[in-house]
Amino acid sequence: MTWTKRDFLKFTAGAVAFAFAGAGCAVAETISKLVLSEEEWRKKLSEEQYYILREEGTERAYTSALNNEKRDGTYHCAGCDLALFESDTKYDSGTGWPSFYDVIPDRVGTKTDYKIFFPRTEYHCTRCGGHQGHVFEDGPEPTGLRYCNNGLALTFKPKTA
Ligand SMILES: [Zn+2]
Numbered sequence: 270m271t272w273t274k275r276d277f278l279k280f281t282a283g284a285v286a287f288a289f290a291g292a293g294c295a296v297a298e299t300i301s302k303l304v305l306s307e308e309e310w311r312k313k314l315s316e317e318q319y320y321i322l323r324e325e326g327t328e329r330a331y332t333s334a335l336n337n338e339k340r341d342g343t344y345h346c347a348g349c350d351l352a353l354f355e356s357d358t359k360y361d362s363g364t365g366w367p368s369f370y371d372v373i374p375d376r377v378g379t380k381t382d383y384k385i386f387f388p389r390t391e392y393h394c395t396r397c398g399g400h401q402g403h404v405f406e407d408g409p410e411p412t413g414l415r416y417c418n419n420g421l422a423l424t425f426k427p428k429t430a
Pocket residue numbers: 346347348349350351394395396397398399
């Protein structure tokens with residue numbers, strides 16, 4: 270078979286398309302955003318949940334039943350149900366808030382906040398933007414991170430056998 274310039278171009282285009290398709294597979298799943306109005310959020314959430322998730326509030330320490338949750342399962346965003354943490358990354362930080370040393374990849378976004386006198390890294394759910402907590406660099410190995418999460422911003426789903 271002899272290659273014409275035209276065949277070559279077709280072949281090249283095909284190879285490029287294939288390469289793009291391949292790259293697409295490596296990209297993490299696309300998480301569809303949940304966007305609600307303030308009024309819709311107020312209907313969907315309790316007053317305390319609204320304060321935490323939508324106004325970046327913080328619940329009082331030692332108030333969440335999830336502090337003592339030790340079962341296998343997944344922790345989901347209380348705003349939109351996106352799974353954020355696996356139970357095997359939860360640990361007892363002694364701070365009075367549910368704490369995790371790692372997050373499910375691509376499920377939270379971060380920003381720096383200056384609500385108190387030193388900067389902290391705030392993190393929030395990537396689907397609904399709901400505030401979850403702050404991440405600190407004093408966690409256990411292997412990540413050295415401590416995701417300090419509001420219990421009211423999460424729902425726990427035990428693993429079903
Ligand atoms: Zn969410």
